């Protein structure tokens with residue numbers, strides 16, 4: 196339950212606003228962190244905390260691109276392919292990345308590690324090609340750097356899996 | 362000249378409270394607190410600082426519209442920065458954080474606001490937390506909270522993260538978003554200065570606008586007006602991207618020319634010839650890379666006289682090899698994705714522009730489609746609730762104005778008999794959509 200796990204954070208969030216409804220967005224981020232995506236349970240809990248109807252919370256979640264409505268890969272890679280990035284090769288970079296992972300636009304690798312999507316401008320146009328991995332920017336990329344990162348993330352995930360099975 | 366906004370380029374770690382106060386930080390707020398709120402507004406008005414979020418509206422004037430009433434008033438800092446090609450506010454938020462906090466506080470004092478919300482685009486996740494840490498330092502130093510600087514004015518400051526929606530950069534959509542409603546623009550009037558956040562008087566300013574305020578208060582309006590031009594005073598950050606040798610942010614006084622700016626950023630990448638300039642991201646009309654354009658001063662009025670806008674000064678450079686149909690389609694895809702769907706002309710118009718442009722780009726179209734996108738774009742103009750509906754038309758109309766033949770080159774010439782039904786077909790499909 197969000198209200199037990201994040202009790203202190205939730206109190207702080209409500210203190211920021213004169214109206215409970217304003218807490219929907221920050222609480223949706225907590226729900227996403229807890230459930231891995233904005234799950235039906237998450238929606239209901241946020242609605243209960245904000246004392247509003249779950250369908251309203253669901254419509255807010257659906258309006259924004261940063262709330263995941265379905266589970267994503269462990270590494271959620273969002274590549275900017277908007278005009279400024281595309282002028283310096285972001286489209287090719289995006290397709291090379293998909294090919295390298297052997298998946299299609301928006302898909303997740305079968306091992307559940309990587310989801311690759313293309314997104315609109317991320318305000319990093321001077322450091323293209325770039326992507327956002329789970330809310331962190333990775334900039335000035337090329338495929339060589341990307342391959343090294345993918346290996347690093349695979350090793351990281353394997354080490355975590357190992358540690359949790361021990 | 363030392364940078365006034367990109368001070369991180371001159372002073373390492375200026376964004377942290379400790380370093381900021383060693384370099385004159387909070388002198389502006391201290392001075393403002395010794396003045397009456399009305400006097401503060403008068404100085405900002407006199408400086409003729411114009412909003413850096415795109416529209417270039419007088420900041421002092423905007424503040425003066427807030428009525429002198431009891432009860433809560435709000436300042437909302439627009440840190441949603443989502444215009445393709447714009448990454449200036451990010452540098453201020455990350456590297457000159459305290460100057461923004463101080464500017465927002467001076468604004469809040471001037472309108473006697475009780476709370477400041479900084480609306481940070483969700484993708485600036487870590488930057489938002491860093492901003493929160495600097496806010497806490499300012500609070501610990503007594504600049505935020507109760508009875509600030511010994512005055513009887515109290516004010517809080519919070520960060521609110523967006524979650525990925527360009528439209529929330531539009532000020533009234535931003536207010537709805539903070540209120541936990543759908544991030545769609547509101548009908549105006551009433552204007553936010555009278556009835557904004559939670560129905561209370563509210564000022565919304567861009568990050569860069571507010572970063573200008575502390576030096577204005579410290580050095581005075583006359584000093585500020587000595588920088589830039591009469592109608593467009595002050596320094597401005599130009600975001601250089603696309604086919605440019607040295608992409609990045611450049612601070613210049615307003616009034617330098619496109620040529621000077623491009624030279625400063627190393628010229629067109631790979632020594633190529635310049636084809637086109639987008640002076641204000643995807644939202645302002647394209648300009649051809651002619652001598653006339655290159656010698657135009659970068660001011661609100663001069664760029665407007667060319668038929669484009671200075672906007673947020675996110676300058677995207679397109680070289681001679683750029684396919685203008687491709688570039689136009691990219692921009693339309695952006696607007697189709699970001700239209701909030703509230704108004705029919707914008708929602709349906711962006712959909713059909715993308716659909717027909719894609720057909721042109723994929724060589725599945727006819728000349729009639731080129732005329733059609735022009736007519737759709739023209740019919741969208743001035744028919745929507747917010748400026749996005751107009752922004753979306755500018756790539757199409759400006760590309761057709763200067764590079765029409767490139768569009769024709771993608772399509773086969775058609776006989777008039779084919780043209781008529783093709784024109785009719787689309788409006789019918791639109792209505793049933």
Ligand SMILES: Cc1cc2nc3c(=O)[nH]c(=O)nc-3n(C[C@H](O)[C@H](O)[C@H](O)COP(=O)(O)O)c2cc1C
Nearest residue numbers: 412413414439441442443530531532566567570748
């Ligand atoms: C679709 C749309 C998107 C906008 N996005 C931004 C933005 O990301 N940042 C910004 O400061 N202003 C943006 N604006 C302009 C704001 O509505 C508003 O004019 C601005 O924040 C006012 O601040 P200023 O007077 O300091 O420029 C946008 C406007 C529209 C119509």
Ligand code: SF4
Nearest residue numbers: 703704707745747750
């Ligand atoms: S013009 Fe477009 S983005 Fe603006 S309110 Fe209407 S539908 Fe929404």
